[in-house]
Amino acid sequence: MKRTLTLFACVVICSAIMVSCKNSNKKAQSQEPTQEDVQEMKQALADSVLTYIDACVEKLCDATSKSFRIQTMELTDEEKMVKPDYLLDPSVANNLVTKTQKVNALAIYLAELGIRKLYDMPQEETKEVIAKLAIDVNHPIDNDFLTSDIATSEKMKKEYEICKERGDVAYFWQFQVAALTEICYLLVQNPELFFSKITDEQWQSWSALKQTRRAALEELAKYDEEMAQVWEFRKKNRITASDEENNSIDQSIEFAKHFYSANKDKYIAKRNALLQ
Numbered sequence: 001m002k003r004t005l006t007l008f009a010c011v012v013i014c015s016a017i018m019v020s021c022k023n024s025n026k027k028a029q030s031q032e033p034t035q036e037d038v039q040e041m042k043q044a045l046a047d048s049v050l051t052y053i054d055a056c057v058e059k060l061c062d063a064t065s066k067s068f069r070i071q072t073m074e075l076t077d078e079e080k081m082v083k084p085d086y087l088l089d090p091s092v093a094n095n096l097v098t099k100t101q102k103v104n105a106l107a108i109y110l111a112e113l114g115i116r117k118l119y120d121m122p123q124e125e126t127k128e129v130i131a132k133l134a135i136d137v138n139h140p141i142d143n144d145f146l147t148s149d150i151a152t153s154e155k156m157k158k159e160y161e162i163c164k165e166r167g168d169v170a171y172f173w174q175f176q177v178a179a180l181t182e183i184c185y186l187l188v189q190n191p192e193l194f195f196s197k198i199t200d201e202q203w204q205s206w207s208a209l210k211q212t213r214r215a216a217l218e219e220l221a222k223y224d225e226e227m228a229q230v231w232e233f234r235k236k237n238r239i240t241a242s243d244e245e246n247n248s249i250d251q252s253i254e255f256a257k258h259f260y261s262a263n264k265d266k267y268i269a270k271r272n273a274l275l276q
Contacts, residue, residue, distance in 0.1 A: 049223055053169060056216035057160045060176070063212060065153035066205035070186055071114025073197040080119050086189045087112045090129040096275070099137055103171065104274035106133040107178035113147065115186060139175075140166070170226040176213060177230055178274050185271035188264040195257040207250035214243065237270040239263055 088108050096102050109130050116123045131143045139146065140162035141155060156176075163172040187194050198206075214234075221231035240246040249259045260267065 049219065050164075050169070052219060053216055056212050056219075057156070057172075059212045060209060060216075061153040061156050063205045063209035064156060065151060066202065067209055068198045068202040068206060069114070069152060070111075070183065070194060071118050073118060073194070075118060075193075079193060083119055083121060084115055084189065087115060090125045092275070093129045093133060096133075100174070101275055102133050102137050103174055104178040106130065106137060106139065107175050108182045108271070108274065109133065110146065111179055111182040111186065137171075140171070170220070170224050170230075173213075173217060173220060173227060174230050177217070177234065180210065180213060181271050181274060184260070184267050188260045188267040191257045191261045195253055195260075198253055200253060203250065203253045203256065207247070210250070211247065233273070237273050239266045239270065 088105070090109070093102075093105055093109070096105055109126055113123060113126050113130065115121075116126060127147060130147060133139075134143050134146060140159045145158070146155065159175070160169075160172050163169050217227060217231050217234065220227035222228075238246075240249065249256050
């Protein structure tokens, strides 16, 4: 989201100003709001929204630092023998056309690079695809930093700082939505294994992470066309019937494990929809 609001938001603001002026007509003839008045209102609202989003990002990074990372889970030699057959083939990247597809694919390949490391699988081809996609979408941090073992929360902070400087906060959130969708996709592939590696504290942080992301998206969708599309994607492909039900799933790891297992096809379909 840029520092200026989208046309839709501007209309909302102007309407609000006009209503305010009409209400004051009861006392005196109202003057039309000047261009300066409208611009001040737009800037004030833009600043207010970004302040809120800044706070959301801070919470997101904090929750991420305390949550689980699949790529850092410890597997036994026996567990590593069963190699994943559900990872996105690097060749799929050749068929991607839109920037949205490429941003989503970048998030997917990055998350799955961690799985490849976890299972001692070849990584070079995936790294090459990641490097190419990062250039195509002008990802905010360089490839070496992006694919390093540096904490995800630190990468998030850097990505957001640069996206904010560019005036493209929408990119940051689109990438985060794709990354979280992919993590859910990975969890449902082997719930018994992955959930057994997550502590209660890590799961609660994961729940907080999802709730913070949802709050930020809902707010940004009011003012940014790209974010409205991301929000619509979430609603169209949601797994649960309501946010309340979604929150209840995360109350315990055991309950979540059963829910993810029972809704495996939905999680897979949602992830696949990112590339359509």
